[in-house]
Amino acid sequence: MPIRPVRLTPTVPPALVEGLTALEAELQITAEFPAEVLADAERSAADPSLPGTDLTDLELVTIDPPGSRDLDQALFVERTGTGFRVHYAIADVAAFVRPGSPVDREAHRRGQTLYAPHRRIALHPPVLSEGAASLLADQVAPAVVWQLDVDAAGALTATGCRRALVRSREQLDYAEAQRRLDEGTASDSLTGLREVGLLREQQERDRGGISLPIPEQEVHVDDDGGWRLAYRSPLPVEGWNAQISLLTGAAAAQLMLRGRVGVLRTLPPADEHSLRRLRQTARALRIEWPEALAYPEFVRSLDPDHGPHAAMLRACTTLFRGAGYAAFDGGLPPVVEHAAIAGSYAHTTAPLRRLVDRYVLETCLALCGDREVPAWVREALEALPQEMTDSGRRASAYERRVVDMAEALVLAPRVGQDFEGVVVDLDERGDGDRPPRGRLVIRDPAVEASVTGSPLELGAEVVARLETADPAQGRVSFVVG
Structure with missing residues (x-):
């Protein structure tokens, strides 16, 4: 389920710190890493497995929230005749994490990074996730570089991926990237991101897919000491950036389905009860939803800057609660589609923050190189869906309670x-x-x-x-x- 980040300004109140500490104990969430994991991470950071291919000439940049250090993706977009070529570098975690190592075992226990208003509870130790494995600006790092060609309509026409050394030129935050685009000072690559993003959004609409522009919830302190809720709407560039990630996930899913090995992210269609409940929520928030208006078009009519609409977008995330993972090796799973995306999809662009992405990347590298999928990947496939489902439930419970705590803080007086x-x-x-x-x-x-x-x-x-x-x-x- 998509999460809504919560930001508390200017400080995190003691009541919430107390609540989060108790919640982490309840869910058996530990921020600190065992000593052997930290030592293993230090060794891995100093001695990674580096690729022979050098793509440091690519003018890659990263676009992330302000202050981010765990940078999974860097991109470079160029025109190719009437279409575009997207170079998408993904942090190569497998260059640092050996199968069966202490870091690997701990990552399997955690499953994914968790987010609180005042800190992250990381999947990997910071020396990797915020250091050697991160695609930080001006740092030469190993990556899995996707080459994705799209035509003039935004349809995917060719896919490739390989290991290479890369160097991001600049770390942009969303506001700066949007400012450059709005002012006309953006690079050709950043302008290409906007064009490809818009094309892919139209492709999504044509498929009947939907992306939820989940607003960030902010809790502000007023001059009189009271707390109030506000919402930060995602900028257009955030949606375009997300479309590149979705494009890559769709390309990965196609590769694995053709190769009949891998793990997909799946979601069944929404049931009638859930849709009826959403209509009741819209009524409660006094948001018009005509009977003839389909759910995807209703979502696109919402304005994340408007409080009731932001709450409605949060309610819409309930349709994602049936999401799961389907692993396969030799045959195909009974369900291969993600209903919100209206197509097949795989998690592959956030290996610093999500365990399954490392396995999808390794599978796709083998398939693109016409090689056998490594045994350590195949051996993990059967257990991965349950591991990710368990970690997903833990993350959902944690992040949902964070939102509940923030709302209780505002209502307490x-x-x-x-x-x-x-x-x-x-x-x-x-x-x-x-x-x-x-x-x-x-x-x-x-x-x-x-x-x-x-x-x-x-x-x-x-x-x-x-x-x-x-x-x-x-x-x-x-x-x-």
Whole structure:
């Protein structure tokens, strides 16, 4: 499920630090690495397996959030007649992490990087993820370099990947990249990113796919000491950058399906109950959703800069909760498509932050080079889907509670006040001793929380009293009646 990052300004309140510490203990999440893992990472950083191919002449740049150090991707886009060639360098984690090593075993235990408002809980030790393996500006580093050709309509026409040494020329953040594009000072490559990104967005629309522009939630302190919610909408360049990642994931999936070996990211189509619930949420937030308007087009009509629309986009992530992984070797899995993408797709562009990407990259390198997929990759395929599913559940629980804590922080001073809202789901209808229980969406601030009381009917507009807002527990509850 896509996450919504939470940023707290200017500081993280003690109540949230306390809550996050307790949550990490509950989920058995450990930020610190064992000594043997750190020692192994230091050795690997000093003695990587380097490729013989040198592509340091490519004018690659990275585009990431401000202050990022774990840089997985660098890109260079050039015109080729009526189309484009995308050079997409991905950090080559396998150059540093040996199968069965302490770093490898720890990465399998963690599965992926987790994000809190005040820190990251990394997949790999910082000496690798923020140092030797990262595609930092002016650092020569090993990478898996994809060469992706697209035609004038943005359709993928040719795919290749190989290991090579690369050197990123510059680390841009999203705001700076957008500023250059808007002012006309962007490089030809950055301009090419915009053109390819727009073409790929149209390809997505034509397929019936959808990308969620999840806004970043910010919790600000006001002059009077109170806390309020705000949202930072993604910039257009963030969407174009994401389209390059999606293009690469689709190319990887095609390679693996043709080779009949690999691991895909899958998502079944949304069920009717989930779609009905989303329509109730839209009603609660007073967002018009005509019956004839399909879900993808409804999402594209939302403005992430508008609080209720931002909350609606968060609610739309519930359709991603059936996402999973399908590994295969010799035959094909029963499900090979990702419903939101409306096609086959694989995670392959974030190996510093996600375990499965390293295995997808290694598989694609073998297939592109007409070589056998390494035994250590094949041996891991069977267990990978469950490992990633487990880590995904842990990450979702963690990141969901972070959002809950932030919302509870904002609502805490208003306990006892009445709010107007709409019941968007019923968990329990009540049996005499227990009152009905469900989920309520209020409009200002735009949050969803637990509600009990009577009458409680699906879709009902109610006035509910805020009963609990506990930032440390991430618990918000309302009562009706």
